[in-house]
Amino acid sequence: METAPAPASAxxxxxxxxxxxxxxxxxxxxxxxxxxxxxxxxxxxxxxAGLSKGGLYAHFDSKDAVFEALLRRSLAMPSLEGMxxxxxxxxxxxxxAWLVDRLYAQIADPAGLRVLWLMIAERERVGHLLExxxxxxxxxxxxxxxxxxxxxxxxxxxxxxxxxxxxxxLSPLIHATMRELVIxxxxxxxxAQWRQAHEDLLVELLDPASRLAR
Amino acid sequence: METAPAPASAxxxxxxxxxxxxxxxxxxxxxxxxxxxxxxxxxxxxxxAGLSKGGLYAHFDSKDAVFEALLRRSLAMPSLEGMxxxxxxxxxxxxxAWLVDRLYAQIADPAGLRVLWLMIAERERVGHLLExxxxxxxxxxxxxxxxxxxxxxxxxxxxxxxxxxxxxxLSPLIHATMRELVIxxxxxxxxAQWRQAHEDLLVELLDPASRLAR
Numbered sequence: 027m028e029t030a031p032a033p034a035s036a037x038x039x040x041x042x043x044x045x046x047x048x049x050x051x052x053x054x055x056x057x058x059x060x061x062x063x064x065x066x067x068x069x070x071x072x073x074x075a076g077l078s079k080g081g082l083y084a085h086f087d088s089k090d091a092v093f094e095a096l097l098r099r100s101l102a103m104p105s106l107e108g109m110x111x112x113x114x115x116x117x118x119x120x121x122x123a124w125l126v127d128r129l130y131a132q133i134a135d136p137a138g139l140r141v142l143w144l145m146i147a148e149r150e151r152v153g154h155l156l157e158x159x160x161x162x163x164x165x166x167x168x169x170x171x172x173x174x175x176x177x178x179x180x181x182x183x184x185x186x187x188x189x190x191x192x193x194x195x196l197s198p199l200i201h202a203t204m205r206e207l208v209i210x211x212x213x214x215x216x217x218a219q220w221r222q223a224h225e226d227l228l229v230e231l232l233d234p235a236s237r238l239a240r
Numbered sequence: 241m242e243t244a245p246a247p248a249s250a251x252x253x254x255x256x257x258x259x260x261x262x263x264x265x266x267x268x269x270x271x272x273x274x275x276x277x278x279x280x281x282x283x284x285x286x287x288x289a290g291l292s293k294g295g296l297y298a299h300f301d302s303k304d305a306v307f308e309a310l311l312r313r314s315l316a317m318p319s320l321e322g323m324x325x326x327x328x329x330x331x332x333x334x335x336x337a338w339l340v341d342r343l344y345a346q347i348a349d350p351a352g353l354r355v356l357w358l359m360i361a362e363r364e365r366v367g368h369l370l371e372x373x374x375x376x377x378x379x380x381x382x383x384x385x386x387x388x389x390x391x392x393x394x395x396x397x398x399x400x401x402x403x404x405x406x407x408x409x410l411s412p413l414i415h416a417t418m419r420e421l422v423i424x425x426x427x428x429x430x431x432a433q434w435r436q437a438h439e440d441l442l443v444e445l446l447d448p449a450s451r452l453a454r
Contacts, residue, residue: 191437197411223405234448
């Protein structure tokens with residue numbers, strides 16, 4: 027067995043800004059949910075994160091800035107990095123499964139649901155941040171999705187309503203998330219059914235011929 | 241011109257219970273939205289509705305009962321009364337347009353959006369009512385929708401994912417409503433595009449052959 031240096035003898039290191047920012051956002055989410063956005067002060071967030079107020083302001087100018095970072099972290103749309111080349115060689119089923127996997131990974135995080143709840147509950151106060159989030163996070167995602175679908179069509183796939191309205195590809199996820207948020211968390215079996223139905227919907231839309239062939 | 245009796249000389253009539261209940265629910269919605277569900281008392285609702293507390297209790301046993309009635313009134317799924325006979329003689333486009341018309345009529349009511357917001361914001365407090373609403377309002381609607389789709393299939397339509405997962409037929413509406421609730425009310429042109437996309441989605445799912453024929 028190797029002998030590792032005892033932790034106490036290791037030089038104390040400052041947390042990197044990236045780690046510190048995650049801690050601040052975790053702390054802010056707890057405070058916002060407990061007190062409501064309006065009644066949470068920067069002091070409360072700093073205390074919960076174990077920082078001085080100055081330490082907090084080194085990272086965020088304002089409560090608005092904290093909430094905006096929370097929206098970007100927790101409600102980012104899935105990155106399309108690693109997307110299979112959208113050409114005729116990627117079968118529709120594989121494309122749909124890949125998309126659905128990406129989408130559902132986003133809502134597997136319980137913090138994401140809490141942020142979603144918060145943005146709805148506090149919408150009067152944070153409306154300007156919601157518009158920003160819509161424009162800078164959701165909007166570009168729909169554009170990328172639209173481009174991927176257009177590339178598939180260029181490679182011979184039949185156009186579907188998704189090309190004109192790529193937001194429809196997300197609707198079953200939004201629906202499932204609302205259900206989870208409002209009614210109850212689904213069991214694993216129910217969640218698997220939702221995902222499968224979402225995937226099947228995409229396949230039926232993107233490849234009508236496959237259905238007629240069944 | 242006929243001479244109508246002057247209103248003052250007409251005998252004073254009591255409001256019918258049905259009218260009174262609507263007034264109570266209108267008053268309750270204002271109070272819940274202003275004070276939050278937890279801080280609203282039956283007294284507040286009675287005062288806003290212009291009733292004595294006893295007058296209010298003649299109609300509702302509790303604040304829970306008021307909220308439940310509000311959910312049933314504002315977030316009822318569209319009645320399927322007057323539904324065209326779901327047989328092969330109703331073209332798919334007509335069936336889809338009818339369904340979408342019904343669904344969007346529901347969210348045209350701004351009070352419906354306020355109740356939706358309230359049920360999300362207060363979900364911790366009213367979770368038991370949300371489950372009841374899900375079971376008694378949403379559940380039966382999905383069953384009726386499923387039956388209508390099954391009848392179309394029996395008459396020769398090709399099965400789609402909607403038969404197994406009728407909730408998918410509602411997803412674009414839920415998505416549009418969330419967008420309206422969180423981000424902003426759409427303009428008339430945008431709303432018309434959403435509805436059209438929803439209708440096209442249903443047609444593409446229910447009648448894949450029509451798409452291949454284009």
